[in-house]
Amino acid sequence: MTTLTPPTPPDDLLALRAEIDRIDALLAELLGARFRATAQVGRLKARFALDAVDPVREAQQAQRYDALAAEHGLSPAFTQRLFRCIIDEVVANHRDMRQGDPTAP
Numbered sequence: 001m002t003t004l005t006p007p008t009p010p011d012d013l014l015a016l017r018a019e020i021d022r023i024d025a026l027l028a029e030l031l032g033a034r035f036r037a038t039a040q041v042g043r044l045k046a047r048f049a050l051d052a053v054d055p056v057r058e059a060q061q062a063q064r065y066d067a068l069a070a071e072h073g074l075s076p077a078f079t080q081r082l083f084r085c086i087i088d089e090v091v092a093n094h095r096d097m098r099q100g101d102p103t104a105p
Helices: 009-049 055-072 078-097
Strands: none
Touching: 009 078, 055 078
C-alpha cells in the first residue's frame, strides 16, 4: 500500500494561515471581553428586574451592524447573523442570571 504525502504548502500560504490564526485568537479574546461586559449588564438587569431583551436597543444595534458591515466590506446579512448568534447567547445568559442559575456567567 502506498502512502500519499500531502504536498508542502507554499510559504505564502503558511504565512496567511498564521495570520488567520492570530486573527482568530484576537476574535476569541474580544468575544471574551464582550461576554464579560454583557455579564455585568446581565447582573444589573437581574438586580433591577429588567427584561433580558431590549427590543429598542436591538433595533438600534441592527442598524449599527449594517453600518459596520459596510465600513469593513462585510456582507450585511452575514454580519446580522453573526451578531444575532452572539446576542442570543447573551440573552440566554441574562435569563439564567435572572433565574439565579449559579453556573450563569
